[in-house]
Amino acid sequence: GAVVSQHPSWVICKSGTSVKIECRSLDFQATTMFWYRQFPKQSLMLMATSNEGSKATYEQGVEKDKFLINHASLTLSTLTVTSAHPEDSSFYICSAPTSGRAYEQYFGPGTRLTVT
Amino acid sequence: DAKTTQPPSMDCAEGRAANLPCNHSTISGNEYVYWYRQIHSQGPQYIIHGLKNNETNEMASLIITEDRKSSTLILPHATLRDTAVYYCIVRVANYGQNFVFGPGTRLSVLP
Numbered sequence: 001g002a003v004v005s006q007h008p009s010w011v012i013c014k015s016g017t018s019v020k021i022e023c024r025s026l027d028f029q030a031t032t033m034f035w036y037r038q039f040p041k042q043s044l045m046l047m048a049t050s051n052e053g054s055k056a057t058y059e060q061g062v063e064k065d066k067f068l069i070n071h072a073s074l075t076l077s078t079l080t081v082t083s084a085h086p087e088d089s090s091f092y093i094c095s096a097p098t099s100g101r102a103y104e105q106y107f108g109p110g111t112r113l114t115v116t
Numbered sequence: 117d118a119k120t121t122q123p124p125s126m127d128c129a130e131g132r133a134a135n136l137p138c139n140h141s142t143i144s145g146n147e148y149v150y151w152y153r154q155i156h157s158q159g160p161q162y163i164i165h166g167l168k169n170n171e172t173n174e175m176a177s178l179i180i181t182e183d184r185k186s187s188t189l190i191l192p193h194a195t196l197r198d199t200a201v202y203y204c205i206v207r208v209a210n211y212g213q214n215f216v217f218g219p220g221t222r223l224s225v226l227p
Contacts, residue, residue, distance in 0.1 A: 006159075046214045107162075110157070
């Protein structure tokens, strides 16, 4: 099946620094990718929709200046957490839709961010 | 998108079939039923999807009732590695639309 990768799988950073997370579709192209966030014992929550060649759209309550999204190519979207704070510590997951009839999506393995 | 209702947790003995129910009584005619699972500290894994007919693949079977108001995911021979949270999601087949995750069913496969 389709494969989506993320890098890094985990990262620890100091408060105030920025962290970039990459999401790649390895064997298919995706003009749209999605970024989710998952806090412990909670379900996935959509943060933003990444669109190749245009600006990302953010969910209500998600700061676009803090979570910068760049969809650089048909196989790569990046999420940069700027000026990270401990409350940004979370599990970040991306997904990309396939071209199957039902447009099922494949999810990356996730990135565990810990801000100290 | 239609909402789904799943039991919060289930247990299953290793080697037995795991039957995970999902109610989606307000499903629309053009909405698919998708199943994903999330093993601890991993991203969700696609399992199967269906519209009207029952479906089977190498991972599981999906049984959709004739009125489409409910469905059951069947793992025919559960193993310890099937322990995960299982999500039933209904949505239209739209390339640019995200998935909305509910709390799902936490399946524990017991030795």
